[in-house]
Amino acid sequence: xxxxxxxxxxKNYDETLHKDTLRNINLDIKEGEFIVFVGPSGCGKSTLxxxxxxxxxxxxxxxxxxxxxxxxxxxxxxxVGMVFQSYALYPHMDLRENMSFGLKLKKMDAAxxxxxxxNASDILGLDPLLERKPKxxxxxxxxxxxxxxxxxxxxxxxxxxxxxxxxxxxxxVKMRIEIAKLHKELQSxxxxxxxxxxxxxxxxxxxxxxxxxxxxxxSNLEQFGSPLDLYHNPDNKFVAGFIGSPKMNFVDATLVExxxxxxxxxxxxxxxxxAAVDANRAKVGDAVQLGIRPEHLVESEHEHAQSKVTGIxxxxxxxxxESFVYMDVKGCDxxxxxxxxxxxxxxxxxxxxxxxNACYLFDENELAFQRTAKYNRGA
Amino acid sequence: MPMVQPKSIKYRKLATHLGMIVxxxxxxxxxxxxxxISFRTGNFAVGDIIPSNPTLDHWRLAIGMDVVAADGSVTPxxxxxxxxxWNSIKVAGIAAILIVVLSTTCAYAFARMxxxxxxxxxNGMLIFQMFPSVLALVAIYALFNKIGDxxxxxxxxxxxxxxxxxxxxxxxxxxxxxxxxxxxxxxLEESAAIDGASPWQAFRLILLPLSxxxxxxxxILAFIGVVTEVPMASVLISDINNMTLAVGSQxxxxxxxxxxxxxxxxxxxxxxxxxxVFLMAQRYLVSGLTAGGVKG
Numbered sequence: 162x163x164x165x166x167x168x169x170x171x172k173n174y175d176e177t178l179h180k181d182t183l184r185n186i187n188l189d190i191k192e193g194e195f196i197v198f199v200g201p202s203g204c205g206k207s208t209l210x211x212x213x214x215x216x217x218x219x220x221x222x223x224x225x226x227x228x229x230x231x232x233x234x235x236x237x238x239x240x241v242g243m244v245f246q247s248y249a250l251y252p253h254m255d256l257r258e259n260m261s262f263g264l265k266l267k268k269m270d271a272a273x274x275x276x277x278x279x280n281a282s283d284i285l286g287l288d289p290l291l292e293r294k295p296k297x298x299x300x301x302x303x304x305x306x307x308x309x310x311x312x313x314x315x316x317x318x319x320x321x322x323x324x325x326x327x328x329x330x331x332x333x334v335k336m337r338i339e340i341a342k343l344h345k346e347l348q349s350x351x352x353x354x355x356x357x358x359x360x361x362x363x364x365x366x367x368x369x370x371x372x373x374x375x376x377x378x379x380s381n382l383e384q385f386g387s388p389l390d391l392y393h394n395p396d397n398k399f400v401a402g403f404i405g406s407p408k409m410n411f412v413d414a415t416l417v418e419x420x421x422x423x424x425x426x427x428x429x430x431x432x433x434x435x436a437a438v439d440a441n442r443a444k445v446g447d448a449v450q451l452g453i454r455p456e457h458l459v460e461s462e463h464e465h466a467q468s469k470v471t472g473i474x475x476x477x478x479x480x481x482x483e484s485f486v487y488m489d490v491k492g493c494d495x496x497x498x499x500x501x502x503x504x505x506x507x508x509x510x511x512x513x514x515x516x517x518n519a520c521y522l523f524d525e526n527e528l529a530f531q532r533t534a535k536y537n538r539g540a
Numbered sequence: 541m542p543m544v545q546p547k548s549i550k551y552r553k554l555a556t557h558l559g560m561i562v563x564x565x566x567x568x569x570x571x572x573x574x575x576x577i578s579f580r581t582g583n584f585a586v587g588d589i590i591p592s593n594p595t596l597d598h599w600r601l602a603i604g605m606d607v608v609a610a611d612g613s614v615t616p617x618x619x620x621x622x623x624x625x626w627n628s629i630k631v632a633g634i635a636a637i638l639i640v641v642l643s644t645t646c647a648y649a650f651a652r653m654x655x656x657x658x659x660x661x662x663n664g665m666l667i668f669q670m671f672p673s674v675l676a677l678v679a680i681y682a683l684f685n686k687i688g689d690x691x692x693x694x695x696x697x698x699x700x701x702x703x704x705x706x707x708x709x710x711x712x713x714x715x716x717x718x719x720x721x722x723x724x725x726x727x728l729e730e731s732a733a734i735d736g737a738s739p740w741q742a743f744r745l746i747l748l749p750l751s752x753x754x755x756x757x758x759x760i761l762a763f764i765g766v767v768t769e770v771p772m773a774s775v776l777i778s779d780i781n782n783m784t785l786a787v788g789s790q791x792x793x794x795x796x797x798x799x800x801x802x803x804x805x806x807x808x809x810x811x812x813x814x815x816x817v818f819l820m821a822q823r824y825l826v827s828g829l830t831a832g833g834v835k836g
Contacts, residue, residue: 216730237736249727253749262745263735314735 163227163317163350165190165213170222172208182208185380186222188369190352195344198354199361199403200371204381206354207246207322209371213352214243214320226317242311243320246327248303250295250310256282257291260310274313281312284346301332308343321353325360337363358404362388370400393535398450398527407455407485409521410495412470414451416443422533423517426451429491434468436520437534443524452521455485455496457536459514460503465538466514470495474509486511578804585800602805618799621806623781624788629813631699631773631784632766635706639762640755643710647717648743652726662718665711673709674771680705681775697779705772709765713758720754721747756824763817767810785810 165188172183183205190196198206211217213224215236224231231239251259257278264274282288285305295303304324311319321340325333341364344351355361361368365388374381384396388404395401401409417433418425424440426449427433434451443449459465472488472495479501486497486505497513505511519536523529572589578598580591597607604622607615649655650662673680681696684705688695695701724747732742748755773787780788785806792803 214734216733236730236734241734243731243734245727245731247725247727249725249731251728251732251746262732263737266736266741310731310735 164192164225165318165350165352166223166225167213168223168225170209170212170224171220172205172212172217173220176220181220181374183212183371183381184374184378186382187380188382188385190350190367192350193348195351195364195366196353196369197361197365197367198352198369198371199356199358200383201373201403202356203373204371205374206356206369206371210243210320210322210352210354213239213318214241215239240314240317241320242314242316242318244304244307244311244322244324246323248295248307248327250303250306252295255292255294256287256298256306256309259295259306260313263310263314277313277315278309281309284312284343285309300328301336304328304336305339308340312347317350319347319349319351321351323354323356325355326357333360340364358406362392362404368404370403372399394532395521395529397529398452398523401452401521401523401529405454405456407496407498409452409454410458410490410493411523412451412453412490412493412495414449416440416445416447416449419443419445424522426522428470429493430471432468432470434470434515434520435517436522437518437532438520438522439531439533440522443530448525449530450523450527452523453515453519454521455498457516457519457538458497459516460499461512461514463514465516465519467517468515469512470515471510471512474505474507474511476507477503477505488513574804574807577800578808580801583797583799583801585798598801598805601802602809618802619788619791619806620781621785621788621809624783624785624806625809625813627699627782628767628784628786628810631702631706632763632813634699635703635766636759636762638703638707639710639713640759642707643713643717643758644748644751644755646710646714647721648747650714651718651721652729662715666715669709669711677771677775680772684776697777697782699782702773702776702784705776706766706769713762716758717751717754720751724750752824753826756821760818760821764814767814 167186167188170183170186171181173179173181186209188196198209200206208217212219213226215231215234219232226239226241251262254262260278260281261274264277278291279288282291285308287302287305287309290298290302295306298306304327307324324340325336328336337360340353344364353360353364367385367387368391369385370383370391372381372383383403384391384400386394391400391404395404398411402411412428412430414426414428414434416424417427419440421441422439423435423437425433425435428451436451440449461469470490472490474486474488476487478485478487481501483501484499484503484505486499486503488495488497488511497511499505516536518534521529521532576587576589576591577585579594579596580587581593581595581597600607601615601617602621604617604620606617609615650658684694684696684701687701687704688698692698693700694704728746728750729737729739729742732746733739737745767784768786769784770786770790773784774790777783777787780791789803789806789810792799792806
């Protein structure tokens with residue numbers, strides 16, 4: 162087990178193109194933490210993981226595992242274990258051979274190898290399958306073997322590269338819980354890559370949100386923090402939109418009044434919304450974007466409906482436990498998570514309530530203003 | 541594939557089978573003719589497909605036995621056919637093994653390593669291979685003549701030299717194996733690297749065992765290529781006892797007296813090693829070796 166620290170790490174696959182994949186990544190990962198790299202495809206999250214593993218070289222910057230400088234150390238000496246998206250089991254070896262392959266290469270004695278493999282297969286429930294070949298296993302079992310192959314190595318850091326993306330939805334939930342349990346049991350540092358923000362929210366101690374690097378941007382590390390911190394206090398519009406499902410609603414607005422603890426904005430619909438946001442660094446008349454999560458919206462008669470917004474209903478989805486009403490608010494997509502039997506037909510004009518404390522506000526550069534309250538839905 | 545088919549499929553199937561049978565007959569007929577000639581009395585190219593007076597004389601001569609005619613005259617075997625056969629097997633076997641070794645390692649470099657001029661080299665190899673090696677025979681003769689001055693066992697008229705010459709023609713095999721390597725998920729070797737395998741170990745313990753089918757194919761192709769090769773062997777080998785069967789059997793074609801019967805027996809004989817090698821290699825030609833390793 163070890164800390165992992167990245168200092169101003171940059172990756173460029175082809176220097177002649179001057180197009181960085183990753184730029185200025187600074188992370189300080191503490192021993193035993195479960196870290197999730199999350200971001201849309203093409204943001205470099207897998208590349209970053211492979212750089213930590215030693216499968217890609219680091220263009221510039223510094224990587225430390227434990228206290229040692231690791232930039233030029235080959236993968237095996239970094240003492241990391243990696244679970245690949247494609248599992249990468251050795252098809253011509255049975256499970257026991259698959260798991261003991263690395264230990265044999267390290268010339269460990271047979272008794273230790275057997276003990277470690279048995280221990281890992283015990284943790285993962287692979288005992289009855291040890292003599293089988295990978296092709297005789299189901300997807301979930303293969304996934305477990307891939308994890309087992311890591312465990313036997315007793316690595317300082319576990320690296321997971323989108324391990325659940327090949328599984329079906331039900332199995333994914335099951336494996337997600339198993340991985341969470343495994344982390345509790347092993348107490349080791351885990352770095353986990355996913356594009357699924359639900360996996361990120363449920364598994365992580367801390368989340369690293371990455372975005373595809375824009376030309377001229379200083380870094381594509383958008384935010385590094387605990388899941389709830391990212392949910393409640395996103396640094397910018399990208400993180401706000403990426404964390405949370407369904408996605409946060411954004412409506413263009415103009416600042417009309419700034420107070421110490423809140424402010425008033427006028428939406429493009431002409432409606433005024435009071436937001437519990439400290440907007441003192443801006444001035445009246447600035448263009449802003451109001452952010453509001455679908456799950457925080459209330460019906461217009463609700464006691465928290467301090468402000469209101471009106472739109473035209475496009476589609477309503479009834480999921481049984483809840484309904485999603487998709488609206489059009491003057492060209493902005495707007496989703497309202499409503500109670501199950503909420504009546505809304507396509508074409509209806511619908512007014513929903515916006516609680517003051519549930520508002521997020523972003524300036525022209527998409528940076529968030531500090532929120533002054535946390536929304537509490539109440540009983 | 542249980543799919544609903546229209547009625548006409550029956551007739552189409554029948555037609556397909558008929559077509560295949562005709563095609564097969566066309567392919568097999570020449571072989572049957574050669575076999576027939578080898579059992580026909582006298583050295584005639586034309587005659588019945590089922591010999592009216594079958595004789596084993598040509599086969600006796602081919603495997604090195606004297607033939608005693610009814611009048612008591614003895615015909616000794618004109619050429620050492622079995623020795624030629626052995627030469628062919630020896631040269632083809634060794635050359636095929638070396639070709640597999642060379643082209644596999646070469647293909648690994650092209651499939652997995654990054655180096656400058658990779659594409660140029662690959663295309664260059666392919667283009668050079670397109671010139672028939674016959675065109676370079678003069679050069680090859682001169683080269684091996686010179687090599688023989690320094691390393692006698694690689695010079696003219698040696699099997700070593702002949703094998704060395706055959707090792708020049710591996711570009712197509714490199715392409716074939718490279719193509720197969722590229723279908724194997726590199727994550728397997730990356731995983732091995734994290735497990736502590738050196739590039740050589742990852743190649744030897746992970747990639748090679750998964751590539752056995754393509755290695756078998758290349759071995760068979762190389763073996764057949766060498767057994768049937770004539771121009772290079774006929775220029776490099778001049779001593780009758782060092783000839784391969786393909787070269788030696790042309791000695792039956794005297795301008796005045798072509799020994800069709802003896803030639804046919806030798807020709808059928810040359811098919812044996814290829815058949816045996818193919819049967820042996822067949823069990824390695826299995827598909828699905830890589831199944832289950834990665835999400836397909």
